[in-house]
Amino acid sequence: MPVDRNTLLLDLYKRLFSSFGPRHWWPGDSPFEIAVGAILTQNTAWRNVEKAIANLKKKNLLSAEAIYSLPVEDLAAQIRSAGYYNIKAKRLKHFVDFLFRESGGNLDRLLTWDLHISRNELLSINGVGPETADSILLYAANKPTFVVDAYTRRILSRHRLMPEEVSYDEVRSFFMDSLEPDVYIFNEFHALLVHLGHTFGIMIKLNLALLSGGISSEREVSLKGGEQVFEALNKDNYEIIRYDPATDLGRLVADAEKIDVAFIVLHGPYGEDGTVQGLLDLLHVPYQGSGVLASALAMDKLVSKRLYQEAGLRVPPFNVLTQGRPFDPEAFVQKPGYPLVVKPRRGGSSVGTNIVSTPDQLQEACDKAFAFDPS
Secondary structure (H helix, E strand, C coil), X not given: CCCCHHHHHHHHHHHHHHHHCCCXXXXXXXXXXXXXXXXXXXXXXXXXXXXXXHHXXXXXXXXXXXXXXXXXXXXXXXXXXXXXXXXXXXHHHHHHHHHHHHHCCCHHHHCCCCHHHHHHHHHCCCCCCHHHHHHHHHHHCCCCCCCCCHHHHHHHHXXXXXXXXXXXHHHHHHHXXXXXXXXXXXXXXXXXXXXXXXXXXXXXXXXXXXECCCCCCCHHHHHHHHHHHHHHCCCCCEEEEEECCCCCHHHHHHHHHHCCEEEECCCCCCCCXXXXXXXXXXXXXXXXXXXXXXXXXXXXXXXXXXXXXXXXCCCCCCCCCCCCCCCCHHHHCCCCCCCEEECCCCCCCCCCCEEECCHHHHHHHHHHHHCCCCC
16 A cells, blocks of 8 residues: 655654664754854864864854955854865855845844745855755754755665655755644754664765866866866765866756766866956855865965065076067076976966977977966
């Protein structure tokens, strides 16, 4: 005899509650602390979040006003234990900026809004996805919305209740369309599913987007690097989805919601210069390495050398040549002297790079470098 979904889910809930008891989740002394925890716990274990929150409390920084006033670099330093701290610092800043813009920095006022309105508003914040938004609304605002995480997907899939590849909103609707809108049950049910996953070691693989290839002159280097990274990654921990930005940008954008983290193995322009980093920021996908500004500055050798000099660092003598502008080879080499390295200003790896030991080699080396960059 078929069992309706309401009966099935309530039976599962009662079995879990009987086995594990109430979970008293989400830990936090205030709605704001819970909201901060919901943002920091993205792609990391809760114990790492606890350290970051404890550090913010110790420094009297766990308030909307304090985070709003704190430079993003200083905030990142305080939450290092949470992982992806530069990205999460930006997301916390986006969140408090939103609070001050919409409710004068008062989270309690925002949480009194209608569930549908407040959820849409939270989802409009850069870095706040459906799971984070629902966590804030359920645990900080006591609104009846169901939180879906990787454990929920895996458990439903294992019991053949839903395929694992369905969207977040489909899983959320599976619960919300089948159960009465009860905050207490939604709260405990989600927490019990998470506890079940932890207790029985249900392996949750991270969906990792591996980006290699691209359209720069260093495409072949990137493809080889991508193969090596793919072989080295632990397949038990990561579900690896490969993307070549030369052909797969549309697929990357379409898949963004299901990607947990990106691993960038791109070289040269569009890969190391902040371009792909900016795209991933817009898609709310965390990635390894530097952000947009640092990547762009480091890619430009002239700009980075001048920044190093301003910071008091020792920089080898250098000169800059621009394609099409005549120069006196003898005067040009007086500052660096021979041997010298000729390299494109905005290239990566060693593409277009030559070591010049004698004056007769200089022009040819410059022509090779100009093939990849006009300076």
